[in-house]
Amino acid sequence: MEQKWFKDEIFHYEGLDYVEKKRRMINMQSLLLKKLSDYFLEEGFRWILPVITSKITDPLWPDPGSSIEKRIEFEIYGEKVRVTQSMIIHKIIVCSLFEQKIFTFSPNLRIERSERRNTGKHLYEFTQLDFEMRDSGSRDVMSFVERILKRLFKDLIESGIYRKEMECINEDWEIYDSNELENKFGKDWENLVSGRIDCPVWVVNIPREFYDYQDRITGRWDNYDLYLPDIGEVLSGSRREISYNRIIEKMFRDGVKTENFRILLELSREGKLKECAGAGIGIERLLAWITGEKDVSDVQIFPRIPGIVNYL
Numbered sequence: 001m002e003q004k005w006f007k008d009e010i011f012h013y014e015g016l017d018y019v020e021k022k023r024r025m026i027n028m029q030s031l032l033l034k035k036l037s038d039y040f041l042e043e044g045f046r047w048i049l050p051v052i053t054s055k056i057t058d059p060l061w062p063d064p065g066s067s068i069e070k071r072i073e074f075e076i077y078g079e080k081v082r083v084t085q086s087m088i089i090h091k092i093i094v095c096s097l098f099e100q101k102i103f104t105f106s107p108n109l110r111i112e113r114s115e116r117r118n119t120g121k122h123l124y125e126f127t128q129l130d131f132e133m134r135d136s137g138s139r140d141v142m143s144f145v146e147r148i149l150k151r152l153f154k155d156l157i158e159s160g161i162y163r164k165e166m167e168c169i170n171e172d173w174e175i176y177d178s179n180e181l182e183n184k185f186g187k188d189w190e191n192l193v194s195g196r197i198d199c200p201v202w203v204v205n206i207p208r209e210f211y212d213y214q215d216r217i218t219g220r221w222d223n224y225d226l227y228l229p230d231i232g233e234v235l236s237g238s239r240r241e242i243s244y245n246r247i248i249e250k251m252f253r254d255g256v257k258t259e260n261f262r263i264l265l266e267l268s269r270e271g272k273l274k275e276c277a278g279a280g281i282g283i284e285r286l287l288a289w290i291t292g293e294k295d296v297s298d299v300q301i302f303p304r305i306p307g308i309v310n311y312l
């Protein structure tokens with residue numbers, strides 16, 4: 001594939017308009033990062049730096065929403081390491097062993113299939129505001145998220161940045177079960193929901209990776225995603241699975257290799273994993289939603305569109 005400077009070489013052809021657009025985006029990005037980090041720090045979270053390479057990363061499997069075509073693995077110092085797909089395992093460990101509440105702005109590399117280049121919602125490199133809370137459950141995380149996002153919307157409206165749906169700050173956001181949505185919209189519910197809502201909505205009980213808590217008897221998943229109008233899923237998280245037997249059982253069920261998760265398994269066998277819950281907010285999607293950009297890559301200074309490798 002021919003290499004590009006930026007998407008459509010717009011940087012060369014559209015000159016100043018393009019530069020001005022990117023500058024506005026950088027300003028908004030800077031404002032958003034400042035506000036979010038202020039809210040987290042004020043709520044008592046500790047800010048940690050991200051990891052880029054590790055022997056352990058999120059398997060992103062099984063997950064109905066994922067389309068990973070390649071997991072990046074290489075050798076350093078004679079050891080095989082992976083590039084972070086999400087810091088989920090690190091978050092659970094830090095939260096269990098060291099600090100009650102933590103957050104990080106974590107770059108994630110997810111080599112999505114090229115077919116996703118036109119969705120306007122997928123990137124092969126993006127950043128999540130990933131956080132974790134000890135002694136907490138789903139309700140705690142969901143109400144915390146509503147609190148900070150409503151605060152953000154209110155602050156944005158006050159600074160003259162407006163979207164109609166930002167007015168959804170005086171009500172509780174609705175909660176739908178993924179089964180209910182599948183019955184209503186079919187298997188493709190994830191892509192249809194965002195076009196049919198006027199306020200942010202929660203979707204719960206979504207079958208996916210071993211680290212999300214699943215009730216052994218009912219089979220119900222204690223997890224949640226937040227959908228925003230137009231842009232779709234902007235946050236995903238769960239109460240965590242900390243029981244050694246359950247983690248092992250689910251890894252076998254899903255064909256996830258246990259040797260890749262040795263430390264996590266040791267800690268859970270020794271009873272050192274604490275009850276915790278958390279989530280990750282997709283920064284680029286949130287920014288695209290706030291600015292009304294149709295394509296999430298437009299908010300990146302150096303776009304990372306699936307299937308397209310730029311010069312920068």
Ligand code: ASN
Nearest residue numbers: 086236237238278279280
């Ligand atoms: N950040 C998500 C969580 O906290 C995990 C992910 O990105 N796959 O559950």
